[in-house]
Amino acid sequence: MPALTLTAVQSGVMAxxxxxxxxxxxxxxxxxxxxxxxxxxGMAYLVLLCTVFAFFAQNHAASRSSPSxxxxxxxxxxxxxxxxxxxxxxxxxxxxxWAGGLLIVGAAWWVTMPxxxxxxxxxx
Numbered sequence: 001m002p003a004l005t006l007t008a009v010q011s012g013v014m015a016x017x018x019x020x021x022x023x024x025x026x027x028x029x030x031x032x033x034x035x036x037x038x039x040x041x042g043m044a045y046l047v048l049l050c051t052v053f054a055f056f057a058q059n060h061a062a063s064r065s066s067p068s069x070x071x072x073x074x075x076x077x078x079x080x081x082x083x084x085x086x087x088x089x090x091x092x093x094x095x096x097x098w099a100g101g102l103l104i105v106g107a108a109w110w111v112t113m114p115x116x117x118x119x120x121x122x123x124x
Contacts, residue, residue: 003056003059003060003063004056006055006059007052007055007056007059010055010059011051011052011055014051062074068111068112069112071108071111071112072108072109072111072112074108075104075105075107075108075111076104076105076108078101078104079101079104079105082097082101
């Protein structure tokens with residue numbers, strides 16, 4: 001699937017999901033967003049550059065790399081986010097959070113290791 005098509009599908013799913021969660025969280029009450037230009041410019045920047053462009057760039061790069069490298073990158077993304085939050089913004093992560101991060105990195109690393117060929121017995 002082309003990167004642009006995949007990006008369109010991802011953006012649509014995100015939009016529908018965000019609206020559904022918004023309606024559930026607000027108990028069905030509709031709240032009008034602010035009508036200020038600064039709000040809408042900020043919203044356009046976040047949606048177009050931080051979400052749509054980021055999805056497209058990631059999909060485009062992933063289609064030009066090997067599956068093992070893509071799995072390592074995508075699988076370790078939450079860990080990098082946690083490291084930036086801890087060391088960049090002073091967040092605190094407990095023991096279970098670090099253990100989960102270690103499991104994510106370990107699983108991503110494990111799937112990139114070469115697999116031994118499966119030897120099947122010959123049936124006469």
